[in-house]
Amino acid sequence: MNRSAPRSIDQYLRQLREELAGADSALIQDALYDAEEYLRAEVAAHPDKSESDVLELIASTYGAPDEVAGAYRDTEIKVKAAMATPRKEPHTALGKFFGVFLDPRAYTSLFFMLLALATGIIYFVLAVAGLSLSAGFSVLIIGVPFFLIFMAVCRVVSLAEGRLIEAMTGVRMPRRPVYQGAALGFWARIGEMLRDRRTWSTIAYLILMLPIGIVYFVIAVAGLSVSLSLIVAPIATVLAQAGWFGVGGIEAFSDAQPAWAFHTGFGIPVLGLAGLLLLTSLMHLARGIGRLHAMFAKTMLVARSAPGTPEPAESGAPLAA
Amino acid sequence: MDDSNERKFQKELNGGLVGLVLLAVLAESNEDLYGYEIAKRLANANEGTSIFKEGTIYPVLRALSAGNLLTSRIVPSYSGPPRRYYRITEQGRSVLAEWKLIWASTRDFVDRFTETENSEIGHSS
Numbered sequence: 001m002n003r004s005a006p007r008s009i010d011q012y013l014r015q016l017r018e019e020l021a022g023a024d025s026a027l028i029q030d031a032l033y034d035a036e037e038y039l040r041a042e043v044a045a046h047p048d049k050s051e052s053d054v055l056e057l058i059a060s061t062y063g064a065p066d067e068v069a070g071a072y073r074d075t076e077i078k079v080k081a082a083m084a085t086p087r088k089e090p091h092t093a094l095g096k097f098f099g100v101f102l103d104p105r106a107y108t109s110l111f112f113m114l115l116a117l118a119t120g121i122i123y124f125v126l127a128v129a130g131l132s133l134s135a136g137f138s139v140l141i142i143g144v145p146f147f148l149i150f151m152a153v154c155r156v157v158s159l160a161e162g163r164l165i166e167a168m169t170g171v172r173m174p175r176r177p178v179y180q181g182a183a184l185g186f187w188a189r190i191g192e193m194l195r196d197r198r199t200w201s202t203i204a205y206l207i208l209m210l211p212i213g214i215v216y217f218v219i220a221v222a223g224l225s226v227s228l229s230l231i232v233a234p235i236a237t238v239l240a241q242a243g244w245f246g247v248g249g250i251e252a253f254s255d256a257q258p259a260w261a262f263h264t265g266f267g268i269p270v271l272g273l274a275g276l277l278l279l280t281s282l283m284h285l286a287r288g289i290g291r292l293h294a295m296f297a298k299t300m301l302v303a304r305s306a307p308g309t310p311e312p313a314e315s316g317a318p319l320a321a
Numbered sequence: 322m323d324d325s326n327e328r329k330f331q332k333e334l335n336g337g338l339v340g341l342v343l344l345a346v347l348a349e350s351n352e353d354l355y356g357y358e359i360a361k362r363l364a365n366a367n368e369g370t371s372i373f374k375e376g377t378i379y380p381v382l383r384a385l386s387a388g389n390l391l392t393s394r395i396v397p398s399y400s401g402p403p404r405r406y407y408r409i410t411e412q413g414r415s416v417l418a419e420w421k422l423i424w425a426s427t428r429d430f431v432d433r434f435t436e437t438e439n440s441e442i443g444h445s446s
Contacts, residue, residue: 063374
């Protein structure tokens, strides 16, 4: 690969993005951010040299784009391997089914589902209020500044949501905000932002989180309450029959109740078993929803590849190992 | 090519060492440091050229941070995107202490072979 060495920060970042083509979009965003921090600091530290002079030496200090891309790929793989809790994979079908209780992701996903209602309401209010106020203010002089503040808040919220999702589901999300080139002018940056697909998909995500959050919350609460009550039922029965407590004046599970299938010494444990199966299914469901939601959030909140998509001919360039 | 072989060997050696050096630099420092500053300190300590490419420390910094060995905060900057300043955590310090011991014993072990080129170990045939 005999490509001309980058002579400007923009060229360097473009080459780095090409080298990382196919990598996780969140990783690309982080790598570009780090490189930009370094390169701008390096240029600022040498006011006597031009940008292209500084860039000429960058391959020997910061590293050429392909080296840096390789470092990010390697580190990501190592960290993933190091961070993943070594878990013995159960082999039997039964072990796999109940193994979900040992997976921390299932618990965190379930927690995320419960939390989604609260965050959904906040996001929805933020997005709807921001959009409608922006529309209303657009005829006034404060229209543009207000819209910009709204967009900035949206970006911060989307980054925070990404961090939350990564913590809950383990799916890689950006750790750095998107940095927009300082080279662009004020109006050009606003135009760029309005043309950016991500701007609108972020707002759509914030609005959609309310209905989605309601669904998640209902699934989690209904599933938990039904399955946990079924699991507790046998214990409650034993205690009630021992005369320890009654429910609402009726002796729970006593002989005074109409006899139905589960109201026998044999049937009661079946209730508990059903509760356990339901709870396990709920954990599987939560883990699955967590994964799906992370994929959804990634398509909505993370740019597929930031503005100025690389030419397709070069993006498939072979990578340094 | 000799040069690429050397670089490959250096790169393989650097694998775990970058993390150790970064933790040590941050443990020595009285103030929080950001990526560029750390890179420059490393370069200055070795007469201007760092053993490893400065671009490779950023992903390691983030990995250490994700492992709770470092904490970080963001500070706006005039020259570019906001900078992330890192500081070592208590957990980071205890990990550093362990890693130092491992490094010392590894180095001694390697030295035992490499520093006695003409002694009895060389005549194993």
